[in-house]
Protein backbone atom coordinates (compact mmCIF):
# COMPACT_ATOMS: atom_id res chain seq x y z
CA UNK A 605 0.00 0.00 0.00
CA UNK A 606 1.18 3.51 -0.76
CA UNK A 607 -0.45 6.64 0.67
CA UNK A 608 1.96 9.06 -1.04
CA UNK A 609 0.58 11.30 -3.75
CA UNK A 610 2.19 11.00 -7.16
CA UNK A 611 4.77 13.68 -7.99
CA UNK A 612 2.24 15.31 -10.33
CA UNK A 613 -0.55 15.39 -7.75
CA UNK A 614 1.74 16.69 -4.99
CA UNK A 615 2.64 19.48 -7.40
CA UNK A 616 -1.06 20.11 -8.15
CA UNK A 617 -1.76 20.52 -4.41
CA UNK A 618 1.12 22.98 -4.04
CA UNK A 619 0.27 25.02 -7.14
CA UNK A 620 -3.48 25.17 -6.52
CA UNK A 621 -2.96 26.16 -2.88
CA UNK A 622 -0.58 28.96 -3.93
CA UNK A 623 -3.08 30.21 -6.52
CA UNK A 624 -6.07 29.96 -4.17
CA UNK A 625 -4.36 31.79 -1.32
CA UNK A 626 -3.24 34.62 -3.60
CA UNK A 627 -5.97 35.00 -6.21
CA UNK A 628 -9.10 33.75 -4.46
CA UNK A 629 -9.13 33.91 -0.64
CA UNK A 630 -8.56 37.67 -0.30
CA UNK A 631 -11.57 38.48 -2.54
CA UNK A 632 -14.31 36.13 -1.36
CA UNK A 633 -16.07 38.55 1.01
CA UNK A 634 -16.23 41.15 -1.73
CA UNK A 635 -17.61 38.61 -4.26
CA UNK A 636 -20.20 37.50 -1.73
CA UNK A 637 -21.44 41.08 -1.37
CA UNK A 638 -21.46 41.55 -5.17
CA UNK A 639 -23.32 38.23 -5.76
CA UNK A 640 -20.75 37.12 -8.33
CA UNK A 641 -17.45 35.42 -9.00
CA UNK A 642 -15.58 37.31 -11.73
CA UNK A 643 -15.09 35.46 -15.02
CA UNK A 644 -11.35 36.08 -15.08
CA UNK A 645 -10.85 33.64 -12.17
CA UNK A 646 -11.97 30.75 -14.38
CA UNK A 647 -9.89 31.95 -17.32
CA UNK A 648 -6.85 32.03 -14.99
CA UNK A 649 -7.63 28.56 -13.69
CA UNK A 650 -8.12 27.32 -17.26
CA UNK A 651 -4.78 28.77 -18.33
CA UNK A 652 -3.07 26.98 -15.41
CA UNK A 653 -4.70 23.70 -16.45
CA UNK A 654 -6.86 23.36 -13.30
CA UNK A 655 -10.12 23.01 -15.26
CA UNK A 656 -8.93 20.01 -17.25
CA UNK A 657 -6.77 17.92 -14.92
CA UNK A 658 -8.31 14.48 -15.70
CA UNK A 659 -8.87 14.99 -19.45
CA UNK A 660 -6.48 14.09 -22.31
CA UNK A 661 -4.16 16.71 -23.69
CA UNK A 662 -5.86 16.27 -27.09
CA UNK A 663 -8.84 18.16 -25.62
CA UNK A 664 -6.73 20.74 -23.82
CA UNK A 665 -6.58 18.77 -20.57
CA UNK A 666 -3.59 17.96 -18.36
CA UNK A 667 -3.71 14.21 -18.93
CA UNK A 668 -3.86 13.65 -15.16
CA UNK A 669 -6.37 11.80 -13.02
CA UNK A 670 -9.42 12.25 -10.78
CA UNK A 671 -7.30 12.13 -7.63
CA UNK A 672 -5.54 15.24 -8.93
CA UNK A 673 -8.82 16.93 -9.88
CA UNK A 674 -10.21 16.35 -6.40
CA UNK A 675 -7.10 17.62 -4.68
CA UNK A 676 -7.62 20.74 -6.78
CA UNK A 677 -11.28 20.93 -5.69
CA UNK A 678 -10.28 20.56 -2.02
CA UNK A 679 -7.65 23.29 -2.19
CA UNK A 680 -9.91 25.68 -4.10
CA UNK A 681 -12.77 25.04 -1.65
CA UNK A 682 -10.48 25.78 1.28
CA UNK A 683 -10.31 29.31 -0.16
CA UNK A 684 -13.81 29.46 -1.70
CA UNK A 685 -16.30 26.63 -1.68
CA UNK A 686 -18.45 28.45 -4.26
CA UNK A 687 -15.66 28.00 -6.83
CA UNK A 688 -15.39 24.40 -5.70
CA UNK A 689 -19.07 24.05 -6.59
CA UNK A 690 -18.41 25.43 -10.08
CA UNK A 691 -15.64 22.84 -10.55
CA UNK A 692 -18.01 20.14 -9.39
CA UNK A 693 -20.84 21.15 -11.75
CA UNK A 694 -18.83 22.26 -14.75
CA UNK A 695 -15.96 19.75 -14.66
CA UNK A 696 -16.94 16.64 -12.67
CA UNK A 697 -20.48 16.59 -14.10
CA UNK A 698 -20.71 18.45 -17.41
CA UNK A 699 -17.19 18.15 -18.85
CA UNK A 700 -17.03 14.50 -17.83
CA UNK A 701 -20.46 13.74 -19.31
CA UNK A 702 -19.43 15.36 -22.59
CA UNK A 703 -16.11 13.50 -22.52
CA UNK A 704 -17.57 10.04 -21.86
CA UNK A 705 -20.78 10.22 -23.86
CA UNK A 706 -20.26 13.02 -26.40
CA UNK A 707 -19.44 12.66 -30.08
CA UNK A 708 -16.12 14.00 -31.34
CA UNK A 709 -17.89 17.09 -32.70
CA UNK A 710 -19.65 17.72 -29.36
CA UNK A 711 -16.35 17.42 -27.50
CA UNK A 712 -14.63 19.88 -29.79
CA UNK A 713 -17.52 22.36 -29.68
CA UNK A 714 -18.56 22.23 -26.01
CA UNK A 715 -15.96 20.41 -23.93
CA UNK A 716 -12.82 22.23 -25.02
CA UNK A 717 -13.97 25.79 -24.11
CA UNK A 718 -15.00 24.50 -20.66
CA UNK A 719 -11.56 22.96 -20.11
CA UNK A 720 -9.98 26.25 -21.21
CA UNK A 721 -12.02 28.03 -18.51
CA UNK A 722 -13.73 30.23 -21.09
CA UNK A 723 -17.16 28.70 -20.60
CA UNK A 724 -19.07 27.07 -17.75
CA UNK A 725 -21.56 24.21 -17.99
CA UNK A 726 -24.61 23.60 -15.78
CA UNK A 727 -26.35 20.38 -14.80
CA UNK A 728 -30.13 20.72 -15.13
CA UNK A 729 -31.81 17.73 -13.53
CA UNK A 730 -33.86 18.86 -10.48
CA UNK A 731 -37.48 19.94 -10.96
CA UNK A 732 -40.22 21.17 -8.63
CA UNK A 733 -41.61 17.62 -8.27
CA UNK A 734 -38.40 15.66 -8.78
CA UNK A 735 -35.50 16.12 -6.36
CA UNK A 736 -34.19 12.99 -4.63
CA UNK A 737 -36.47 11.00 -6.94
CA UNK A 738 -34.76 12.15 -10.13
CA UNK A 739 -36.57 9.57 -12.28
CA UNK A 740 -39.82 11.48 -11.64
CA UNK A 741 -38.88 14.41 -13.89
CA UNK A 742 -41.67 15.87 -16.01
CA UNK A 743 -39.67 17.81 -18.61
CA UNK A 744 -40.45 16.36 -22.04
CA UNK A 745 -38.56 16.30 -25.32
CA UNK A 746 -40.17 15.51 -28.67
CA UNK A 747 -38.41 15.12 -32.00
CA UNK A 748 -39.79 17.51 -34.64
CA UNK A 749 -37.98 17.04 -37.95
CA UNK A 750 -34.34 17.71 -37.29
CA UNK A 751 -34.91 19.46 -33.96
CA UNK A 752 -35.74 18.40 -30.40
CA UNK A 753 -38.47 20.47 -28.76
CA UNK A 754 -38.03 20.54 -24.96
CA UNK A 755 -40.54 21.84 -22.42
CA UNK A 756 -40.39 21.91 -18.63
CA UNK A 757 -39.10 23.71 -15.58
CA UNK A 758 -35.81 23.00 -13.80
CA UNK A 759 -35.16 24.39 -10.33
CA UNK A 760 -32.15 25.21 -8.14
CA UNK A 761 -29.73 25.06 -11.08
CA UNK A 762 -26.19 26.12 -10.18
CA UNK A 763 -23.92 28.09 -12.52
CA UNK A 764 -26.36 28.74 -15.39
CA UNK A 765 -26.85 32.30 -14.11
CA UNK A 766 -23.11 33.02 -14.41
CA UNK A 767 -22.09 35.40 -17.21
CA UNK A 768 -19.75 32.81 -18.74
CA UNK A 769 -22.23 29.90 -18.60
CA UNK A 770 -22.67 28.54 -22.13
CA UNK A 771 -24.62 25.29 -21.91
CA UNK A 772 -26.61 23.06 -19.64
CA UNK A 773 -27.19 19.35 -19.95
CA UNK A 774 -30.91 18.84 -19.57
CA UNK A 775 -32.58 15.56 -18.68
CA UNK A 776 -35.99 15.07 -20.30
CA UNK A 777 -38.50 12.27 -20.79
CA UNK A 778 -38.59 11.17 -24.42
CA UNK A 779 -40.96 8.21 -24.18
CA UNK A 780 -43.70 7.82 -21.62
CA UNK A 781 -46.38 5.39 -20.40
CA UNK A 782 -45.82 2.86 -23.18
CA UNK A 783 -43.16 1.04 -21.18
CA UNK A 784 -42.62 0.08 -17.55
CA UNK A 785 -39.73 2.46 -17.15
CA UNK A 786 -39.93 5.91 -18.67
CA UNK A 787 -37.16 6.68 -21.12
CA UNK A 788 -35.04 9.67 -20.14
CA UNK A 789 -32.55 11.25 -22.53
CA UNK A 790 -30.03 14.03 -22.03
CA UNK A 791 -29.57 17.08 -24.27
CA UNK A 792 -26.95 19.77 -24.68
CA UNK A 793 -28.96 22.98 -24.43
CA UNK A 794 -27.15 26.26 -25.11
CA UNK A 795 -28.14 28.97 -22.67
CA UNK A 796 -29.16 31.17 -25.60
CA UNK A 797 -31.25 28.50 -27.42
CA UNK A 798 -34.72 29.69 -28.49
CA UNK A 799 -37.25 28.99 -25.72
CA UNK A 800 -34.75 29.05 -22.82
CA UNK A 801 -35.29 31.66 -20.14
CA UNK A 802 -33.76 31.99 -16.72
CA UNK A 803 -36.32 32.32 -13.98
CA UNK A 804 -35.53 33.96 -10.70
CA UNK A 805 -32.14 33.80 -9.08
CA UNK A 806 -32.84 32.40 -5.62
CA UNK A 807 -31.74 34.29 -2.52
CA UNK A 808 -30.21 31.62 -0.25
CA UNK A 809 -29.04 30.94 3.30
CA UNK A 810 -25.49 31.58 2.12
CA UNK A 811 -23.19 31.51 -0.92
CA UNK A 812 -24.93 34.31 -2.79
CA UNK A 813 -21.87 34.62 -5.05
CA UNK A 814 -22.85 31.22 -6.44
CA UNK A 815 -25.76 31.78 -8.84
CA UNK A 816 -28.70 29.38 -8.41
CA UNK A 817 -31.57 29.83 -10.86
CA UNK A 818 -34.83 28.45 -12.05
CA UNK A 819 -34.72 27.55 -15.77
CA UNK A 820 -37.83 27.59 -17.95
CA UNK A 821 -37.80 25.58 -21.18
CA UNK A 822 -40.78 26.70 -23.23
CA UNK A 823 -40.80 24.77 -26.51
CA UNK A 824 -37.04 25.17 -26.50
CA UNK A 825 -35.54 24.02 -29.80
CA UNK A 826 -32.13 22.43 -30.20
CA UNK A 827 -30.66 20.59 -33.21
CA UNK A 828 -31.14 16.81 -33.36
CA UNK A 829 -27.38 16.47 -32.92
CA UNK A 830 -27.58 17.95 -29.42
CA UNK A 831 -28.81 14.65 -28.04
CA UNK A 832 -26.03 13.42 -25.73
CA UNK A 833 -25.07 9.75 -25.77
CA UNK A 834 -27.53 6.87 -25.77
CA UNK A 835 -31.14 8.17 -26.03
CA UNK A 836 -32.39 5.34 -23.83
CA UNK A 837 -29.76 5.73 -21.09
CA UNK A 838 -29.85 9.43 -20.21
CA UNK A 839 -30.54 8.86 -16.52
CA UNK A 840 -27.86 6.16 -16.28
CA UNK A 841 -25.37 8.54 -17.92
CA UNK A 842 -26.29 11.21 -15.39
CA UNK A 843 -25.87 8.77 -12.50
CA UNK A 844 -22.41 7.81 -13.78
CA UNK A 845 -21.15 11.38 -13.54
CA UNK A 846 -23.12 12.11 -10.36
CA UNK A 847 -21.04 9.42 -8.68
CA UNK A 848 -17.95 11.53 -9.43
CA UNK A 849 -19.84 14.68 -8.40
CA UNK A 850 -20.35 13.11 -4.99
CA UNK A 851 -16.59 12.64 -4.60
CA UNK A 852 -16.29 16.32 -5.55
CA UNK A 853 -18.80 17.34 -2.86
CA UNK A 854 -16.75 15.32 -0.36
CA UNK A 855 -13.56 17.13 -1.45
CA UNK A 856 -15.37 20.49 -1.22
CA UNK A 857 -16.46 19.59 2.32
CA UNK A 858 -12.91 18.69 3.32
CA UNK A 859 -11.62 22.01 1.93
CA UNK A 860 -14.24 23.98 3.83
CA UNK A 861 -13.67 22.00 7.04
CA UNK A 862 -9.92 22.57 6.77
CA UNK A 863 -10.52 26.32 6.44
CA UNK A 864 -12.64 26.15 9.63
CA UNK A 865 -9.92 24.27 11.50
CA UNK A 866 -7.21 26.71 10.33
CA UNK A 867 -9.26 29.68 11.60
CA UNK A 868 -10.13 27.95 14.86
CA UNK A 869 -6.50 27.09 15.69
CA UNK A 870 -5.36 30.62 14.82
CA UNK A 871 -8.06 32.15 17.01
CA UNK A 872 -7.60 29.71 19.91
CA UNK A 873 -3.90 30.57 20.10
CA UNK A 874 -4.52 34.32 19.98
CA UNK A 875 -7.56 34.67 22.24
CA UNK A 876 -6.81 34.76 25.98
CA UNK A 877 -9.32 34.05 28.73
CA UNK A 878 -8.58 33.19 32.37
CA UNK A 879 -5.03 34.37 31.84
CA UNK A 880 -4.02 32.02 29.05
CA UNK A 881 -4.78 31.29 25.40
CA UNK A 882 -8.07 29.37 25.08
CA UNK A 883 -6.02 26.78 23.13
CA UNK A 884 -4.60 25.74 26.51
CA UNK A 885 -8.02 24.82 27.89
CA UNK A 886 -8.42 21.09 27.44
CA UNK A 887 -11.99 21.19 26.17
CA UNK A 888 -10.94 23.56 23.35
CA UNK A 889 -7.89 21.45 22.46
CA UNK A 890 -10.00 18.29 22.38
CA UNK A 891 -12.57 19.96 20.14
CA UNK A 892 -9.74 20.89 17.76
CA UNK A 893 -8.42 17.32 17.92
CA UNK A 894 -11.84 15.90 17.03
CA UNK A 895 -12.11 18.36 14.15
CA UNK A 896 -8.67 17.34 12.83
CA UNK A 897 -9.49 13.63 13.17
CA UNK A 898 -12.74 13.99 11.21
CA UNK A 899 -11.04 15.98 8.44
CA UNK A 900 -8.22 13.44 8.15
CA UNK A 901 -10.66 10.55 7.76
CA UNK A 902 -12.88 12.44 5.31
CA UNK A 903 -9.85 13.34 3.19
CA UNK A 904 -8.60 9.76 3.12
CA UNK A 905 -12.04 8.53 2.08
CA UNK A 906 -12.56 10.95 -0.83
CA UNK A 907 -9.04 10.15 -2.06
CA UNK A 908 -9.81 6.44 -1.88
CA UNK A 909 -13.03 6.90 -3.88
CA UNK A 910 -11.21 9.00 -6.51
CA UNK A 911 -8.37 6.47 -6.69
CA UNK A 912 -10.83 3.60 -7.25
CA UNK A 913 -12.43 5.62 -10.04
CA UNK A 914 -9.01 6.16 -11.63
CA UNK A 915 -8.41 2.38 -11.47
CA UNK A 916 -11.71 1.82 -13.31
CA UNK A 917 -13.04 -0.05 -10.29
CA UNK A 918 -16.50 0.08 -8.76
CA UNK A 919 -16.71 2.84 -6.17
CA UNK A 920 -20.40 3.37 -5.40
CA UNK A 921 -20.08 2.36 -1.73
CA UNK A 922 -16.83 4.25 -1.11
CA UNK A 923 -18.24 7.36 -2.80
CA UNK A 924 -21.46 7.35 -0.78
CA UNK A 925 -19.41 6.90 2.42
CA UNK A 926 -17.10 9.77 1.39
CA UNK A 927 -19.96 12.14 0.56
CA UNK A 928 -21.96 11.31 3.67
CA UNK A 929 -19.04 11.41 6.10
CA UNK A 930 -17.29 14.46 4.66
CA UNK A 931 -20.43 16.62 4.44
CA UNK A 932 -21.59 15.67 7.95
CA UNK A 933 -18.06 16.26 9.28
CA UNK A 934 -17.87 19.68 7.61
CA UNK A 935 -21.12 20.78 9.22
CA UNK A 936 -19.93 19.64 12.67
CA UNK A 937 -16.47 21.16 12.21
CA UNK A 938 -17.99 24.49 11.11
CA UNK A 939 -20.24 24.50 14.17
CA UNK A 940 -17.32 23.69 16.51
CA UNK A 941 -15.11 26.32 14.86
CA UNK A 942 -17.83 28.91 15.42
CA UNK A 943 -18.14 27.83 19.08
CA UNK A 944 -14.39 28.26 19.58
CA UNK A 945 -14.72 31.83 18.27
CA UNK A 946 -17.38 32.58 20.91
CA UNK A 947 -19.41 35.75 20.23
CA UNK A 948 -17.03 36.82 17.48
CA UNK A 949 -17.90 33.61 15.61
CA UNK A 950 -21.46 34.87 15.26
CA UNK A 951 -20.36 38.19 13.74
CA UNK A 952 -20.62 38.57 9.99
CA UNK A 953 -17.02 39.75 9.78
CA UNK A 954 -15.76 36.42 11.15
CA UNK A 955 -15.06 34.06 8.20
CA UNK A 956 -16.33 31.09 10.20
CA UNK A 957 -19.86 32.56 10.35
CA UNK A 958 -19.90 32.30 6.54
CA UNK A 959 -18.46 28.78 6.56
CA UNK A 960 -21.15 27.73 9.02
CA UNK A 961 -23.90 28.69 6.57
CA UNK A 962 -22.08 27.21 3.58
CA UNK A 963 -21.35 23.81 5.15
CA UNK A 964 -25.03 22.84 5.26
CA UNK A 965 -25.40 22.78 1.48
CA UNK A 966 -23.18 19.75 0.99
CA UNK A 967 -25.56 17.54 2.96
CA UNK A 968 -28.25 18.34 0.37
CA UNK A 969 -26.79 18.58 -3.12
CA UNK A 970 -26.10 15.58 -5.37
CA UNK A 971 -27.98 13.19 -3.16
CA UNK A 972 -28.87 14.18 0.40
CA UNK A 973 -27.29 12.44 3.39
CA UNK A 974 -30.41 10.25 3.55
CA UNK A 975 -29.95 9.21 -0.09
CA UNK A 976 -26.28 8.35 0.61
CA UNK A 977 -27.44 6.17 3.51
CA UNK A 978 -29.88 4.46 1.13
CA UNK A 979 -27.03 3.75 -1.32
CA UNK A 980 -24.82 2.38 1.48
CA UNK A 981 -27.61 0.24 2.89
CA UNK A 982 -28.33 -1.25 -0.56
CA UNK A 983 -24.72 -2.48 -0.65
CA UNK A 984 -25.05 -3.83 2.91
CA UNK A 985 -28.22 -5.69 1.94
CA UNK A 986 -26.25 -7.66 -0.67
CA UNK A 987 -23.35 -8.53 1.64
CA UNK A 988 -24.71 -11.45 3.65
Ligand SMILES: Cc1cc2nc3c(=O)[nH]c(=O)nc-3n(C[C@H](O)[C@H](O)[C@H](O)COP(=O)(O)OP(=O)(O)OC[C@H]3O[C@@H](n4cnc5c(N)ncnc54)[C@H](O)[C@@H]3O)c2cc1C
Nearest residue numbers: 727728729730735736760761762816968969970971972974
Ligand atom coordinates in the same frame (compact mmCIF):
# COMPACT_ATOMS: atom_id res chain seq x y z
C1 LIG B 1 -27.88 25.68 -3.69
C2 LIG B 1 -28.33 24.49 -4.46
C3 LIG B 1 -27.76 24.20 -5.67
C4 LIG B 1 -28.25 23.14 -6.44
N1 LIG B 1 -27.72 22.92 -7.69
C5 LIG B 1 -28.29 21.98 -8.49
C6 LIG B 1 -27.87 21.83 -9.86
O1 LIG B 1 -26.93 22.49 -10.31
N2 LIG B 1 -28.51 20.94 -10.65
C7 LIG B 1 -29.55 20.19 -10.19
O2 LIG B 1 -30.10 19.42 -10.97
N3 LIG B 1 -29.98 20.29 -8.90
C8 LIG B 1 -29.38 21.18 -8.05
N4 LIG B 1 -29.79 21.31 -6.75
C9 LIG B 1 -30.90 20.47 -6.28
C10 LIG B 1 -30.46 19.40 -5.28
O3 LIG B 1 -29.73 18.40 -5.93
C11 LIG B 1 -31.75 18.89 -4.60
O4 LIG B 1 -32.19 19.94 -3.75
C12 LIG B 1 -31.50 17.61 -3.81
O5 LIG B 1 -31.27 16.53 -4.67
C13 LIG B 1 -32.71 17.26 -2.91
O6 LIG B 1 -33.90 17.32 -3.62
P1 LIG B 1 -35.13 18.17 -3.03
O7 LIG B 1 -34.62 19.53 -2.69
O8 LIG B 1 -36.26 18.08 -3.98
O9 LIG B 1 -35.50 17.46 -1.68
P2 LIG B 1 -36.50 16.21 -1.51
O10 LIG B 1 -36.13 15.13 -2.46
O11 LIG B 1 -37.90 16.71 -1.53
O12 LIG B 1 -36.13 15.74 -0.05
C14 LIG B 1 -36.63 16.37 1.13
C15 LIG B 1 -36.15 15.56 2.34
O13 LIG B 1 -36.69 14.22 2.25
C16 LIG B 1 -35.63 13.28 2.30
N5 LIG B 1 -35.96 12.13 1.45
C17 LIG B 1 -36.40 12.13 0.17
N6 LIG B 1 -36.58 10.89 -0.28
C18 LIG B 1 -36.23 10.06 0.74
C19 LIG B 1 -36.17 8.65 0.91
N7 LIG B 1 -36.50 7.80 -0.08
N8 LIG B 1 -35.77 8.16 2.10
C20 LIG B 1 -35.42 8.98 3.12
N9 LIG B 1 -35.43 10.33 3.01
C21 LIG B 1 -35.82 10.86 1.86
C22 LIG B 1 -34.41 14.02 1.78
O14 LIG B 1 -33.21 13.41 2.21
C23 LIG B 1 -34.64 15.40 2.39
O15 LIG B 1 -34.17 15.41 3.71
C24 LIG B 1 -29.29 22.32 -5.94
C25 LIG B 1 -29.83 22.58 -4.67
C26 LIG B 1 -29.37 23.64 -3.93
C27 LIG B 1 -29.96 23.90 -2.58
